[in-house]
Amino acid sequence: MSDCLFCRIIAGEIPSSKVYEDERCFAFRDINPQAPTHILVVPKEHIASCADVTADNAALVAHIFTVIPQIAAAEGLTGGYRVVSNAGPDAGQTVPHLHFHILGGRRMDDRMA
Numbered sequence: 001m002s003d004c005l006f007c008r009i010i011a012g013e014i015p016s017s018k019v020y021e022d023e024r025c026f027a028f029r030d031i032n033p034q035a036p037t038h039i040l041v042v043p044k045e046h047i048a049s050c051a052d053v054t055a056d057n058a059a060l061v062a063h064i065f066t067v068i069p070q071i072a073a074a075e076g077l078t079g080g081y082r083v084v085s086n087a088g089p090d091a092g093q094t095v096p097h098l099h100f101h102i103l104g105g106r107r108m109d110d111r112m113a
């Protein structure tokens, strides 16, 4: 997906502040952080959103959910953190490549955002 922003970040065509990478996923700091720690974790495979998770790619998503606590620990998020994935326009998804926001370092006063 040469026209996908996050595919281009994964490929190194667009610079990012990388915090983690393995053969299946990539993590980098959000350019517009909503919390002291705001990291995006993305699969290297292009999947449009969490609405497109299927039995065929579920193992990849499960892998990402083993990486998320490693990143949170490395970031020192001992007080907890939030994981968010937006799917579609009503959720406010702006980049159509599956990503999980890790938000931490502040108290999340609202329930869902």
Ligand code: AMP
Residues within 6 Å of the ligand: 005, 014, 016, 028, 029, 030, 031, 032, 033, 040, 085, 086, 092, 093, 094, 095, 096
């Ligand atoms: P969403 O609104 O859930 O689709 O999240 C997309 C996120 O990508 C937003 O939080 C943006 O701030 C972030 N973002 C957009 N462009 C970049 C970029 N070049 N580097 C890092 N984060 C980005």
Ligand code: ZN
Residues within 6 Å of the ligand: 001, 004, 005, 006, 007, 008, 045, 046, 047, 096, 097
């Ligand atoms: Zn992509």
